[in-house]
Amino acid sequence: MAHLWTLLLLKQSLTMILEDAVKKATDVRQKVCEWHSPEELKELLDLELRDSGEPEARILERCRDAIRYSVKTTHPHFFNQLYAGLEPYSLVASFITDALKPSLYTYEMSPVFTLMENAVLRKLIQTVGWEEGGDGLFNAGGSMSNMYALNLARYRHFPEIKELGNSAAPRLAVFTSQECHYSISKAAALMGIGTKNVFVVPSDKRGKMTPSALEEQIESVKSEGGVPFMVNATAGTTVLGAFDPIDEIADICEKNKLWLHVDACWGGAVLMSNKHKLLMKGIHRVDSVSWNPHKMLMACLQCSAFLVRDKTHLLQRCHSARASYLFQQDKFYDLSYDTGDKSVQCSRKPDAFKFWLMWKALGTSELEQRVDRALTMARYLADEITKREGFRLVMEPEYANVCFWYIPPSLRDLPDGPEFQEKLHNVAPVVKERMMKKGSMMVGYQPHRGQANFFRMVVISPQVSRQDMDFVLDEIHSLGKDL
Numbered sequence: 001m002a003h004l005w006t007l008l009l010l011k012q013s014l015t016m017i018l019e020d021a022v023k024k025a026t027d028v029r030q031k032v033c034e035w036h037s038p039e040e041l042k043e044l045l046d047l048e049l050r051d052s053g054e055p056e057a058r059i060l061e062r063c064r065d066a067i068r069y070s071v072k073t074t075h076p077h078f079f080n081q082l083y084a085g086l087e088p089y090s091l092v093a094s095f096i097t098d099a100l101k102p103s104l105y106t107y108e109m110s111p112v113f114t115l116m117e118n119a120v121l122r123k124l125i126q127t128v129g130w131e132e133g134g135d136g137l138f139n140a141g142g143s144m145s146n147m148y149a150l151n152l153a154r155y156r157h158f159p160e161i162k163e164l165g166n167s168a169a170p171r172l173a174v175f176t177s178q179e180c181h182y183s184i185s186k187a188a189a190l191m192g193i194g195t196k197n198v199f200v201v202p203s204d205k206r207g208k209m210t211p212s213a214l215e216e217q218i219e220s221v222k223s224e225g226g227v228p229f230m231v232n233a234t235a236g237t238t239v240l241g242a243f244d245p246i247d248e249i250a251d252i253c254e255k256n257k258l259w260l261h262v263d264a265c266w267g268g269a270v271l272m273s274n275k276h277k278l279l280m281k282g283i284h285r286v287d288s289v290s291w292n293p294h295k296m297l298m299a300c301l302q303c304s305a306f307l308v309r310d311k312t313h314l315l316q317r318c319h320s321a322r323a324s325y326l327f328q329q330d331k332f333y334d335l336s337y338d339t340g341d342k343s344v345q346c347s348r349k350p351d352a353f354k355f356w357l358m359w360k361a362l363g364t365s366e367l368e369q370r371v372d373r374a375l376t377m378a379r380y381l382a383d384e385i386t387k388r389e390g391f392r393l394v395m396e397p398e399y400a401n402v403c404f405w406y407i408p409p410s411l412r413d414l415p416d417g418p419e420f421q422e423k424l425h426n427v428a429p430v431v432k433e434r435m436m437k438k439g440s441m442m443v444g445y446q447p448h449r450g451q452a453n454f455f456r457m458v459v460i461s462p463q464v465s466r467q468d469m470d471f472v473l474d475e476i477h478s479l480g481k482d483l
């Protein structure tokens with residue numbers, strides 16, 4: 001049994017976590033962040049590790065400080081990333097798995113979580129619409145899930161690469177839109193495909209890949225001796241929240257015998273919604289999907305599924321190393337439950353449990369309502385932006401990304417031109433600095449396709465109300481009206 005002092009420490013810590021990292025962190029009257037420069041923060045945290053340990057009371061103080069100076073991503077005014085809000089059931093699951101320290105390589109090590117992962121994967125595969133089933137696994141984030149897609153697609157085309165390396169392959173080419181997530185290039189670099197062999201397909205004004213441009217690029221690469229093997233389509237792009245036309249892209253992939261992966265890390269949640277799932281029309285035709293329940297569906301970080309339509313154990317064949325100390329072939333149970341060799345990891349956290357528990361508690365219908373509510377709230381915000389003087393939408397939102405400019409009174413009479421654009425470009429960074437130093441909220445901004453910096457609001461959490469949307473616009477005006 002754990003020592004009494006361990007139990008006491010945990011009891012005290014849990015009380016503090018509930019008070020500071022849960023109750024206070026989600027209280028709208030509290031700050032979203034307490035800004036300090038790295039130098040100030042180093043002083044405040046006293047980071048040096050010493051030969052002798054510190055008393056427990058001091059350690060609890062340190063925990064309190066860690067919470068205090070961290071960004072409260074569960075705060076109702078945190079809109080900075082593609083995740084937000086507190087999901088209590090998945091938090092309970094996180095506590096349990098961290099207390100138990102399971103690892104998902106073999107059934108003997110993680111019987112419960114292996115079965116739960118299988119159950120969640122089955123349900124997601126069904127939701128994607130692969131009637132004949134499929135395969136998959138949960139990974140440490142969407143970037144990694146996308147990397148799996150590249151590796152699997154390459155393996156299907158050139159299985160000999162696993163043993164012989166890249167020299168066994170011709171010059172391979174991947175296609176993805178200009179709006180895709182950067183993890184596609186990172187994966188290409190990591191895998192030795194090379195970032196120059198990631199061909200960037202233009203997107204239309206709404207940020208959707210242009211299928212005719214994809215087709216032209218495939219032909220052009222082929223004519224130069226390259227070998228196309230995969231197309232990555234994005235469902236819910238990072239900045240604009242755009243959905244690539246999956247059905248049309250699937251036609252092109254079928255014609256050219258290319259693996260079609262859909263990065264639905266952000267947008268996959270629309271599949272839960274009868275009202276919005278048409279955004280991913282054609283998803284049942286694709287070869288693989290990445291989907292992060294830790295984004296729109298609010299599971300605790302990290303929770304990312306990689307799903308594959310293949311039923312020939314491609315994941316296993318592509319990644320297996322058959323370590324004899326883990327995957328003995330003469331075990332006393334059904335070895336198909338030893339799923340670890342599908343993964344490039346050895347130890348792997350049972351992230352699926354976080355999603356399984358919340359799905360059990362909320363049911364599919366509440367998950368669906370969550371998505372619908374977020375998109376209704378994004379619509380409300382977009383309508384408010386259209387109504388208010390000094391605010392301008394970059395485009396009508398299709399999903400939960402609402403992109404807009406704030407134009408301070410001093411710029412409102414300037415004609416649109418280089419001077420106006422230059423001044424507008426400087427507005428969002430200053431407003432962002434001010435909101436962080438005040439701690440009132442966090443909203444992201446970025447330059448995009450040569451346009452002046454604009455804000456990207458991400459509306460996810462069911463904690464968020466119309467008053468919070470109004471607050472964001474009022475606060476941006478209040479922080480930027482003198483610029």
Ligand SMILES: Cc1ncc(COP(=O)(O)O)c(C=O)c1O
Pocket residue numbers: 082140141142143144146180181183234236237238263265266292304
């Ligand atoms: C479209 C898209 N794909 C992939 C990712 C990467 O996911 P993760 O942060 O879990 O690595 C992101 C992150 O925001 C994303 O927006």
